[in-house]
Amino acid sequence: MIPERPITHRYEDPVDAVWVACAERIGYRIRRADDVYAGFDGIDTITIAAGAALDPDDSLAQLIFHELCHALVASDDARKRPDWGLENVDDRDLVSEHACHRLQAALADRFGLRGFMAATTQWRPHWDALPADPLDDDGDPAVPRARLGWTRARKSPWREALDEALAATAAIAAAIAPVAGPDSLWSRWTPLHPLGSPLGPEDARCADCAWRFAAGPGYPVDRCRQHRDPGAPVAPRIDPDWRACARFEPPVRDADCADCGACCRQAFHLVPVSRRSPLLTSHRAWIVRDAHGAHLPRPDGFCVALSRGPEDGPPYLCTVYDERPKSCRDFPVGGDHCLLARQRVGLSAKAPWGR
Template identity: 75%
Template sequence: MRLLRSAPRDATMIPERRITHRYEDPSDAVWVACAARLGYRIARGDDVYAGFDGGDTITVATGAELDPDDSLAQIIFHELCHALVASDDARRQPDWGLDNTGERDLVQEHACHRLQAALADRHGLRAFMAATTQWRPHWDALPADPLAGDHDPAIALARAGWTRSRQSPWREALDDALTATAAVAAAVASAAQHDSLWSTYKPLHPLGSRVGPEGVHCSNCAWRFRAGPGYPVDRCRQHRDPGAAVAPRIDPGWPACERYEPPLSDASCAACGACCREAFHLVPVGVRSALAKARPEWVVRDAHGAHLPRPGGYCVALERGPGGGLPEAPYRCSVYDLRPRSCRDFTVGEDACLLARQRVGLSASPPLSATTSGA
């Protein structure tokens, strides 16, 4: 039987239907509740795109005024990140004390983006919770680790906001909201149309970082190793927490994460040279070693003992230039057969090797958002 939207001639035949509920986007519901936990009320109105009254109300435009790739959830998240980046005084001012009609407050806006990306990354939501409007190009240009470096004054503000976000009640409210949003996205993404925001959700690697290149797995990653305690099992150096005695276990069949690197071998050394460069400050040398006797002019004796110095960050024994005519292999030890014991004991692909590569930027370092206290 087909029901017509218009009322029948004899309307008394069909009782009036009482509507007691309305549909609400699940991510919107999550973030309205998150804001409430933090003391903010969400209002809707078309006199602003998004604004804060300096008290407890964040106003967001209605759906008709938003861009197609906007969502109430994302805008609430963005405004909460502004609150985290703002100073104590600015958090009591309308619009967090910002004036986005000019460039005066670009640093604060960019800091908000960096914090927003760092928080979203931990749940695979960077694309789903992306900044929109005129700010999207800046968002899309953010690096993999938006809190790393010191070249942008916004980074220090973003880090301060990150620290605040890891404190109660922000930590609990944000983590719960992001976890719930990711759960909804995981359930919807496979069924979403290709142009749906839900389709942008990317499941995380089981250890929490983003999934890496297709077709590679943890089994053939440079950061995989086997160790105890007890019976040796596959573990990951890249995801070991600072100060932790044991690295997390992995399944070799897992898809590799974004920090994947192919296994290193002796053949990798000439293109790397990290251990002979800025990664370490000096190389201890035995005063009666063959090297000290062969090249005494290189050996420095000071408060650090006898060692080979590294002027300009390079070991005095390191030859630099295309090795064998290969520009991709520029490093070579000029006294390899006489190298000190610390160099002989240095094992390719082990902890010290990988640490050296991280220090010179050849290997990825864990994002600050994964290592900052309270993460």
């Protein structure tokens, strides 16, 4: 006969434990029950169904994360109502539900967790159809709500609680993914570039990327323009030997200009013309003088000196190239402003919204 023994500890799923603690840190209590799949009492308690009732590709962790995202996209009034004011009996609540998905995906993306922390149940098709940047304005009315939620999520105490829970989830996933089978949810975690974007082509390195530049007082170090946080004083450091991220672009060279023309069209407002410029006499009719001084104007966004070139040649040609103003001569190909111009006309990748 096996002697009875006292049992003092029980096994806990580590990721579930991380998310219960995350919710508590923000001010929500987690209760398990069999009468709902996931719900909120309008006060401080989030109820999630017991494990056996969940879809096989679902988890307590994902459902807590999902409910927290509902809290973030809900209006101040809805945040104090049961189920965040949602009934989901018809299409009236679709914008809120879709905003929750977009925010959840945007937060999860920063840790390679879009696949692992995916919305389930009947919402999964919508989740699977979300774009690469779920906060980019593509006309979906859910985007402004999701962006509002993102702004809230980047403030204390949400920021610290969510970032630490997502980082801990990613660390656990990174440890388990190598031994997980192909049908395991753990295999849905995707490793990220050290700066937080998905990994790019296997044979490309940061050293060869258009977004890399060297800067620093006295001892220049490699940095990445693409990952510059608008609120940060400097762009983040990179190791040129790192495998490139998905935002990798080959360097922009002089030869690209004729096919690009971004800095001459739609990207900047006008080109100043100095007092010594030969254009003042050779193309007097073009010059405009106003509060901005003498300049070449850009009606419809295109510089007056820009031609579209022959039909079978490069599309953008400067018709006064040899006399072009100093600001055009000094414009560094592949520099900050060049890449900004290319972003504005859609030739270079935009940074994800909110960064």
